Amino acid sequence: NKFPHHTFQWEGIDGTRIFTHFPPVDTYNCSMKGSEIAHAASNFKDKGVARHSLAPTGWGDGGGGTTREMVAKAARLRNLEGSATVVWETPEEFFEKAQAEYPNAPVWVGELYLELHRATLTSQAKTKQGNRRSEHLLREAELWAATAAVRTGFAYPYEDLDRIWKTVLLHQFHDILPGSSIAWVHREARRTYERVAEELNAIIDAAQRALAGEGSAPLVFNSAPHTRDGVPAGGARTPAVLGETALEPRPDGGYVLDNGMLRVEIDARGLVVSAYDLAADRETVAPGQAANLLQLHPDFPNMWDAWDVDEFYRNTVTDLVDADEVAPGDDGVSVRVVRSFGASRVTQVLSLAPGEQRLGIDTEVDWHETEKFLKLAFPLDVHAERYASETQFGHFHRPTHTNTSWEAAKFEACNHRFVHVEEPGWGVAVVNDSTYGHDVTRTVRDGDSGTTTTVRVSLLRAPRFPDPETDQGVHRFRHALVPGAAIGDAVREGWRINLPERRVSGSQEVAPLVTVEQDAVVVTAVKLADDGSGDVVVRFHESRGGRSRVTLTAGFPFEDVTVTDLLERPLADAVGPERDGGRLRMPLRPFELVTLRLKRG
Structure with missing residues (x-):
């Protein structure tokens, strides 16, 4: 444990502090052996000012809890000369005593990064997606059911929502959401998430129809917390028309998308070689580089296949630049890219919506690899020494450099809806609808000494243990590249991609x-x-x-x-x-x- 304290106050992003304790026994499976208790006493980094520590006891990870033998060992340690005193008490009793004796415990501000189990941010993509989509469907169901209940007398589904919330929260337990359970667990989780989505969509549909009334007028319901296409947050109306997007062929192959705000060049390989912010007169993609670049790494962690990814995976990489097809999409204003590699196939649709400074990237992967790691890279012409990563109710910053061992250890990290990099006055966001793992690195270019900051999102892994068929099959991801984004734009676009509009025919607009x-x-x-x-x-x-x-x-x-x-x-x-x-x-x-x-x- 590199952390300098076992007992401290952890300060979150809003300034709230929580009295915190890391058990110095260094296990959550303490069996009350004398050697474990001796280690806890000698290892306790705050023992000069604090006298109490926890020893979580029992066979963990579903192993059966505390045994008679452990209880008997603890009894012998109640008053044994030369040993720390062991008493049974509840966590609440422990924290009351610990905080009373150490009221001015040192403060740690920001992230408590675990230098282990980084692959749990990516393993079992469908479980990750089920969690993310359930969270947002629950928000939608509450919003529209509450609006309909107040406005129309709609029967608010208290019991159903309570039950579904508990189901979704249950599936956040390890090793379900981390993707490190046996295959049966994830099959069951996928079926549960499908049932949750079906129930929540039914609640949303019933509430929206009650609000819209009978009629044929096209209404768009906006569940996101920001106005979208003229539709207010939490309301419904006919959306505004925001212009057009042009699609033209490039002289050297590929296509150009232009909506008057962004001009995006996609070359004959299906890679984004330019994303030009027309208002700022600024290029997004680093010189000589290409974004929307899929990269494939071998992935052989030293231990715990589904849990870990080790830094040496970066030593070998294959850029997936060969395209089977680069052609206009079915709508005539998007570009469809098809690639094959190994036994797998990727189909992407790149789109530029009218009036939006956002390049949408819809990716479908028919994945049949083993012990491989698939990344999606965006090398950006941005000089950034730190980047913002969304977390609950806000964001925090991580360095892009590796000055210290602690910074170097963060070679795979977690975000929720967005990652944002910025120079003063201009930034770029990469937003997602269901991925969590990512990495951000920086290099200085030889030619112009400019800085390239590369954001890579983690799409898929293929560990063999404990589920030998991990993630085999078809997966769909949505990402967007947002040039010229300030942090507020990153927040807005992150919500937007996770809460797509819903279209309902009705007779009346809905005020928030x-x-x-x-x-x-x-x-x-x-x-x-x-x-x-x-x-x-x-x-x-x-x-x-x-x-x-x-x-x-x-x-x-x-x-x-x-x-x-x-x-x-x-x-x-x-x-x-x-x-x-x-x-x-x-x-x-x-x-x-x-x-x-x-x-x-």
């Missing part, structure tokens, strides 16, 4: 149940309170890491507003928002997360 005026403030939940009271719960946060003052407007009458915790319990010391009729105003600190409960009138 709640509206937030500030783009920096993201509403992550609109729902009815779990207690069945009919109160509306709204959760939002500051998303850019700066100060903001939020103005929230409720589209329904309410009597009172209460600040609550994440479990919808009132926070006694919280300062509530100022009220002006149906408007609520309050300041927000960087990344501050707020939950409001509005009692309907």
Whole structure:
């Protein structure tokens, strides 16, 4: 353990601190042997100021828990000369004592990076996708069911949503979401995610039809927390027409996509050799490089096939540059690229939507490799010493360099919806709908001494253990390259790609149940309170890491507003928002997360 403390305060991105303890016994399967307890005592890095540590006891990983022998060993260590004293107590009792004796524990700010098990960010792609899509479907179901309940008397599905949330959270347990379970587990998980999607889509469809009414007018429902094509966040209306995209052949082969905001050149190999930001007069792709580059590595970790990827995998790489087909897509304004390698096949569709500064990349992989690692690379002409990676309710930064062993160890890292790199005044985002693992590296070019920052997203692996058929078959991924993106654009595009629009025929537009005026403030939940009271719960946060003052407007009458915790319990010391009729105003600190409960009138 390189970390300098076993007991400390961990500070999150919003400044919140949590009293934290890493058990110095260095195992979660302590059997109460004398040697283990002696190691815990000698290894405890804070023993000069703290006297208590935890020893998680029992056979872990489904092995049966604590045994009689372990209980008996602990009993002999209650008062044994020369040994640390062992007592049974609950975690709550331990933390009360530990915090009381060490109230000013040192503070660690930011990421607690585990230098192990990096492959769990990628193994079992369909399990990862099932989790991500279930999370967003649940958000949609809550939003539209709550809106329909307030507006039309729609029966809010309290019990169904509670059950589905618990099912999705259960599947985040190891080794399910990490992709390191046996094959049966992932087959079962895929079936469960399919049932969850079917149920949630049915709830969403019923709520949206109740809101839209009978009619034939084309309506677009926008579940994302930002206005999209003229459709407000949390509302529905006919979308605006935003222009056109032109597709032209390139003289040297390939095609050019141009929508007046971006001009994207795709060469005869199906690679993006230019993504030009027309407004900024700025090239995105590094000189002499190509983006949308699929790269294949051999993948033979030293231990734990599904769990680990080791740094030496980078020593050998095959660039997949040979294309079977590069041709216009079925819609006439996109480019279709087909590649074959090994026993596998990749089909990509590159598209540039009218009025959008975003190159969409839809990738279908029919994967039949073993012990291989597939990456998608974007070498960017950006000088960045750090990059932003999305996490829950915000983002944090990692260095692009490897000055120290701790930085070098982060050769594979986790993001949620986006990765963002930036020079002052201009940046680039890579957003995704279902991948988590990635790497970011930097090099200095020989020709112009410029810096190339390369973002690579991890698509697929093929370990043999514990599931020898890991990820064999067809997979579909959606990514987008967003040139000229500030951090707010990365946030918006990350939500957008995960919450695609839904089209419903109806007779009336749908106004949002709640509206937030500030783009920096993201509403992550609109729902009815779990207690069945009919109160509306709204959760939002500051998303850019700066100060903001939020103005929230409720589209329904309410009597009172209460600040609550994440479990919808009132926070006694919280300062509530100022009220002006149906408007609520309050300041927000960087990344501050707020939950409001509005009692309907």
